[in-house]
Amino acid sequence: MVLEATMICIDNSEWMRNGDYPPTRFQAMADAVNLVCGAKTQSHPENTVGILTMAGKHVRVLVTPTSDLGKILACMHGLQVGGEINLTSGIQVAQLALKHRQNKKQQQRIIVFAGSHIKCDKKTLEAIGKKLKKNNVALDIVDFGEEDDGKPEKLEALLAAVNSNDNSHIVHVPPGPNVLSDVLISSPIFTGDEGGSGFAAAAAAGAAAAAAAAAGGGPGFEFGVDPNLDPELALALRVSMEEERARQEAAAKRAAEEAASKAMKEGQEQASSSRDVSMAEPSASAGTGTAGKGPDLMDDETALLEQALAMSMDNTGASQSSTLSTADTHMMEASPEDQDLAFGEEGGRKAKRRR
Numbered sequence: 001m002v003l004e005a006t007m008i009c010i011d012n013s014e015w016m017r018n019g020d021y022p023p024t025r026f027q028a029m030a031d032a033v034n035l036v037c038g039a040k041t042q043s044h045p046e047n048t049v050g051i052l053t054m055a056g057k058h059v060r061v062l063v064t065p066t067s068d069l070g071k072i073l074a075c076m077h078g079l080q081v082g083g084e085i086n087l088t089s090g091i092q093v094a095q096l097a098l099k100h101r102q103n104k105k106q107q108q109r110i111i112v113f114a115g116s117h118i119k120c121d122k123k124t125l126e127a128i129g130k131k132l133k134k135n136n137v138a139l140d141i142v143d144f145g146e147e148d149d150g151k152p153e154k155l156e157a158l159l160a161a162v163n164s165n166d167n168s169h170i171v172h173v174p175p176g177p178n179v180l181s182d183v184l185i186s187s188p189i190f191t192g193d194e195g196g197s198g199f200a201a202a203a204a205a206g207a208a209a210a211a212a213a214a215a216g217g218g219p220g221f222e223f224g225v226d227p228n229l230d231p232e233l234a235l236a237l238r239v240s241m242e243e244e245r246a247r248q249e250a251a252a253k254r255a256a257e258e259a260a261s262k263a264m265k266e267g268q269e270q271a272s273s274s275r276d277v278s279m280a281e282p283s284a285s286a287g288t289g290t291a292g293k294g295p296d297l298m299d300d301e302t303a304l305l306e307q308a309l310a311m312s313m314d315n316t317g318a319s320q321s322s323t324l325s326t327a328d329t330h331m332m333e334a335s336p337e338d339q340d341l342a343f344g345e346e347g348g349r350k351a352k353r354r355r
Contacts, residue, residue, distance in 0.1 A: 005048045005065045005106040006040050007094035008033055008113070013055035013085045015116035015145060020175035025115050025145055028180040030076050032142070035181045036111065037072045039190055048106065050097055051075055054090035055083040055116075061093065065101055085116050091128055095137055108137040111189065114155065115145030122150075122157045129161025137162070140189045144173040144180060 010033060016026035037049050048065035049072055062075040091110060098108040110132070118125075132139055139162045141155050152172060159170045169188045173180055184190045 003044055003046055003103075003106050004040065004109055005050075005098055005101045005103070006109045006111060007050045007052065007065065007097050008036065008111045009052055009054050009087075009090040009094055010113050011055060011085050011115045011145075012053045012079055012081050012083075013116040014082050016081050018145070021144065021173075021180055022177065026079075026081055029113050029115060029142075029144075031179070032181040032184050033076065033113070034073055035184065036190060037069060041067055041069050041072075046103060046106070048101065048103075050094075052090060052093060052097070053079065054087060055085045056080065057083065059086060059089045059093045061097060064097055085114065085118065087112070087114065087118055088120050088124060088128055091132070091139075095132060095135065098137060099135075108135070109140065110137060111140045111142070113142045113144075114151070117146050117149055118151050118154050120154075122154050125154055125158040126161040129158045132162045133164050136164075138164075138167040140168060141170040142173065142180075142184065142189065143170060145175070 010029060012026065016024065016029065018025050021028040033051070037051075040047050040049050046067065048067050050061065050065040051063050051072060052059060052061045062079075063072055066072065091112065094110045095108075098110070101108070129139070139159065141159060143152060143155050155170060159168055162168050171184065171187045171189055173183050
């Protein structure tokens with residue numbers, strides 16, 4: 001295993017928006033950069049990787065050489081695409097970053113992703129290559145995208161100037177359906193000078209197994225990942241699948257409970273409404289019967305009251321007439337003698353009073 005410090009120069013120019021490399025040039029390059037960073041950091045525990053951008057207003061170092069893979073991958077998110085590539089300035093800044101590495105025992109390597117036009121001439125690139133060779137800096141070049149204006153010849157001249165004992169490499173990736181990262185897996189840029197790391201070998205074996213399974217129609221591994229090559233990824237996928245299955249089961253159970261409670265409420269409402277209807281029918285029938293008999297009863301009562309009133313009036317008139325006739329009879333029956341006697345008694349009382 002090689003102890004190495006690597007600076008990756010990425011192309012974020014305007015030409016990286018093209019879709020000749022699926023899904024876009026920039027996204028295909030980002031996937032390849034992530035793959036190379038993982039291979040470099042896992043091939044040796046003390047390896048470091050840094051990233052810088054070559055397009056825009058100026059060259060910008062996103063992260064200095066570090067062994068923190070999470071920090072390396074996080075710096076790739078939210079990058080702005082625009083401007084033109086400045087290859088010479090990018091290589092010089094990368095060399096300066098490697099010069100100030102913490103572990104001086106690390107070998108120095110620069111990986112350049114060039115996907116757009118290169119405006120600098122061949123002599124300038126050769127001069128930069130000789131300077132890199134003098135400082136023991138290896139150079140790997142990934143040529144993809146634009147091919148006019150003599151771009152492949154310029155990059156080949158740069159590689160010839162910097163190459164020492166076959167420590168530098170170049171890969172030309174033509175546009176097409178092939179993914180950029182899949183092409184780099186089998187290249188010396190990914191595997192390294194000594195046959196590559198265990199991560200690179202595992203990735204290459206996994207890619208080969210996937211291709212063989214797709215060609216042979218085999219079932220392949222669960223989730224498309226061999227647990228023997230990457231047990232952590234396989235475990236994470238399995239745990240994620242189990243959590244999703246548990247969430248779906250809980251949602252289905254909750255939906256069933258809600259449907260059951262809703263059906264129960266509807267049944268209770270139907271039962272109460274039917275009971276109210278059954279109680280209302282007898283009362284309505286009783287009311288109807290009473291309403292039918294009502295006029296006859298009222299007529300009978302009215303007749304009885306009139307009859308009683310007439311009888312009472314007849315009795316009163318008869319009693320008054322009988323009283324008057326009795327008094328008249330008594331007055332008529334009195335004799336003249338009784339009248340004189342009555343007058344005589346009254347005169348006697350008056351005489352006694354005078355005495």
